[in-house]
Structure formats: C-alpha cells, structure tokens
Amino acid sequence: MDRLTSMAVFVKAAETGSFAAAGAALGMTSQAVGKHVRLLEERYRMQLINRSTRRQSLTEAGRAFYERSKSVLAEMEAAEALAANLQAAPRGKLRINAPVSFGAHSLVPTLAQYMRQHPEVSVDLTLSDRLIDVIDEGYDAVVRIAPIADSRLIARPIGPYRxxxxxxxxxxxxxxxxxxxxxxxxxxxxxxxxxxxxxxxxxxxxxxxxxxxxxxxxxxxxxxxxxxxxxxxxxxxxxxxxxxxxxxxxxxxxxxxxxxxxxxxPLPIHLLFAPDRRPTPKLRSFIDFVVARFGEG
Missing domain, CATH: 3.40.190.290 (D-Maltodextrin-Binding Protein; domain 2)
Structure with missing residues (x-):
C-alpha cells in the first residue's frame, strides 16, 4: 500500500477517535482503516494507537508520528497545488509599479512583448518615483532602482541601470x-x-x-x-x-x-514581490520574462 495513503488514513483515525469513524469519513471499512494503521506500525516497528473494546488513543510515539504525518501531507498537498499551477496558463490582471523613466523607456516595450505572448494577462502599470509598499498597496511586483532594504520581499536582480x-x-x-x-x-x-x-x-x-x-x-x-x-x-x-x-x-x-x-x-535594479509559496502563473511568467529580458546582475 502507498505510505502516504496509509499516513492519511492514520491521521483521520487519530482525529476522529475510531477506525469506524475514520472509515465512514474516508469511504472505506473500519477493517481497511485498521490494515493501514497496522502496516505503518509494522514498517516503523512501533505501536501508534492503543486499542481497546471501548476506545482508542494515541501512544506517545503515535502523537509524534501524527504531527509529523500532518506536516508531510500538507507539504504533499502544497507540491500538488504547485504542480497544477505550473501547468496552468497565465491569466488575470498584473499590478506593476516602476520608476517613471525606467518604466517608460525600458519596461513598457518589455511589457508589450510579454502581453503578446500571454494574451489572457492584462497589466495595470503605475509609473511613480515614490517608494511603493508592495504588500500594503496591493502590487504584484515593483521595480526598484536602489539598494534593497525591505527584508519582507523577494528581490530578483534584473541588471544594472547605466x-x-x-x-x-x-x-x-x-x-x-x-x-x-x-x-x-x-x-x-x-x-x-x-x-x-x-x-x-x-x-x-x-x-x-x-x-x-x-x-x-x-x-x-x-x-x-x-x-x-x-x-x-x-x-x-x-x-x-x-x-x-x-x-x-x-x-x-x-x-x-x-x-x-x-x-x-551603475545603479542596481531589482524586481520585488511578496514571498508566496504558491506564486500565480501570471506572476511567475512575468518574473521569468523580465529576468530573461534584462538579464540578472
């Protein structure tokens, strides 16, 4: 049996308090739930659940294994979501901010090329020499021509500003x-x-x-x-x-x-965006396009 499936069954049994309740939630018999738990116990050579005729409870090892199993399953779910995102076509609106001169003379032609390649993406570009707060002001990404001090953000170098x-x-x-x-x-x-x-x-x-x-x-x-x-x-x-x-x-x-x-x-140029474990296809494709267009460093 798949270990990840057995972990998911074990986690459900731990959370519901019985094999029968876990089986009802997962659409399987209580015997099938018990088989998954026994396979884990045999594989790792430790008892995970104390069983009695009236109730079940986690052992000390079972509590530790439960917490770790939840983390593993959450990471797996995140990986699957990321894989789905990677296959999705970029679409939706991008809110971008850039300094006026760089935006007008360098970024706008690049954005026109990007939009031709991604017809389902629209761009709302704001040009301003004011220091923009990416997160608080709701931008997907900003271009900044200066040394980077905001540790909340991810910064990708996109070439020197000569x-x-x-x-x-x-x-x-x-x-x-x-x-x-x-x-x-x-x-x-x-x-x-x-x-x-x-x-x-x-x-x-x-x-x-x-x-x-x-x-x-x-x-x-x-x-x-x-x-x-x-x-x-x-x-x-x-x-x-x-x-x-x-x-x-x-x-x-x-x-x-x-x-x-x-x-x-030359001055440093960076593309800044908020850290996100699941960047949208539109943002990821924009970042890749701009970095390739201007070059890193």
Missing amino acids: LTICASPAYLAERGTPLRPEDLTQHECPGFSYWGRGPLREWHLVGPDGRHVVPVSSRFSINNGQALRNAAVEGAGIILQPCAMLREDLAAGRLVRVLPDYEPP
Whole structure:
C-alpha cells in the first residue's frame, strides 16, 4: 500500500477517535482503516494507537508520528497545488509599479512583448518615483532602482541601470566642454528631484585615474526624467540620466556625451514581490520574462 495513503488514513483515525469513524469519513471499512494503521506500525516497528473494546488513543510515539504525518501531507498537498499551477496558463490582471523613466523607456516595450505572448494577462502599470509598499498597496511586483532594504520581499536582480552625462551642442558651444570631472563645478547641472528629496549635490564618477566625487549645482531641478532630458536638449545644462532614455538623442546629435572617459557607477535594479509559496502563473511568467529580458546582475 502507498505510505502516504496509509499516513492519511492514520491521521483521520487519530482525529476522529475510531477506525469506524475514520472509515465512514474516508469511504472505506473500519477493517481497511485498521490494515493501514497496522502496516505503518509494522514498517516503523512501533505501536501508534492503543486499542481497546471501548476506545482508542494515541501512544506517545503515535502523537509524534501524527504531527509529523500532518506536516508531510500538507507539504504533499502544497507540491500538488504547485504542480497544477505550473501547468496552468497565465491569466488575470498584473499590478506593476516602476520608476517613471525606467518604466517608460525600458519596461513598457518589455511589457508589450510579454502581453503578446500571454494574451489572457492584462497589466495595470503605475509609473511613480515614490517608494511603493508592495504588500500594503496591493502590487504584484515593483521595480526598484536602489539598494534593497525591505527584508519582507523577494528581490530578483534584473541588471544594472547605466547612466551617462550629456548636454546639447548649443550649451557646450556657449559654455565650453568640461575636460576633467572637476570642471563640472563651473557648469549648470540641472538635477533630478527624487520623491521627498532634492537633486544630488555630488556626482560620483569613475575614470582612468580613479574615482571622483564632484560637487554640482544648478538653478534648475525637475522631478521628472523626461522633462529633465527636454531641458538639456534646449540648452539648460549638463545632465546625468539613464542611457536608455538618452540613446535616441545621442544618436541624433541632439545631445552629446560629456566626459566620455568617466562614467557614473551603475545603479542596481531589482524586481520585488511578496514571498508566496504558491506564486500565480501570471506572476511567475512575468518574473521569468523580465529576468530573461534584462538579464540578472
């Protein structure tokens, strides 16, 4: 007989208090219930149930075996549910949050590809530079560009977020082109204002002569990356922004890289989601797709 079946019969007998009651609950005879229990006792060479004409009770070994059997059966049930989930087609609504610039320029094209592959999934994407609480605000997953501090969440790295320094040809013609990192202190460097805090006052750059920390300032700060890019195109100054957002402007000559031998250290990008022993097919497929698209590390 299957040991898992015998365990399930034993657990029912322990919970109902008699072979007859267990048999009635399981649709088998009391004799069949007793046979399952005896097989377990013989296999493990210990008595699990004290039997008398009037009542049955668990032995000390039986109580321990009962608790362990319940755990084994629960794990088996979870494994079967997971297997069923793995075979199910992704469907339903995904609620996703991402920072504005990364979401608009990198994540949206990826989501369009994902949705073509999974026509039964719909996506509700919110773009915000505010720090989102995944669990309390009901999101399936969020993208975060920063070191991860929330230990409640599972974090999957999806690649570095590379930044570049650039300005318009008109601005550089008027104000000159920086040749060394410290030259940035003499320029307008419009900054990105994060949610709840101002722009960076120092830019960290790495070049052939090592690491530089350069103080920067400007009369102009903006809380939207696309607007900051527009300001740079119009000659407002030198900006530090994501490569993905500036790629077309650089290729078209609307913007020009500044200090090409010096790069800001890339920022970590993670996909965060709540821990769950049974992730839904839609979430699992989304995570796998995004990790494959952007690459880990």
